[in-house]
Amino acid sequence: MVEHYKRIKAPARLPTLALLLVAAFALAACGKKSGPLPLNATEGYCPVCSMKVKAENQWASEIIYKDGTKLMFETPGDMLKFYSSPASYDVVDAQKDPANIDRVLLKEYQTRGPIDARAAALVYKSSVSGPMGPDVIAFHKQEDARTFAEAKGGRVIVFNDLTPEMIENLRKK
16 A cells, blocks of 8 residues: 555656656756946846846936946836845945946937937837836937927936926836
């Protein structure tokens, strides 16, 4: 009777073992992936959402630091969440100090080229969503931002107009 029990239970253990192996590999892949990158890096991990970011992605954003490093973000919204509260994220101390920031780069909506967020015309809360939901849309010219906002909704602002409350409510309907 005992031998019969062992023969029945052994195959039942196989799916459990397989599940444990899959879980172990998944957890091993969840280590710290974000952190300072060299300026020429073309991919990294977003410190906010932990997703892989490629510089060529249309929504990718970056914060460039005075020491020649950068952080990459999945979207402008993720970058803004980090920018408004860098101490909340697992990054090196130098990246938690806003005084160390040299530039904040977004992708310009029309050209997809980099634009300094602090010099851009931004559209907040338009009907256009990025991969993570509603996002901030950047333009070189105020006129282009106004035309976009008239067609797609939202409010034209500049970087310094953004408040922590606005950033927190960006993705809320």
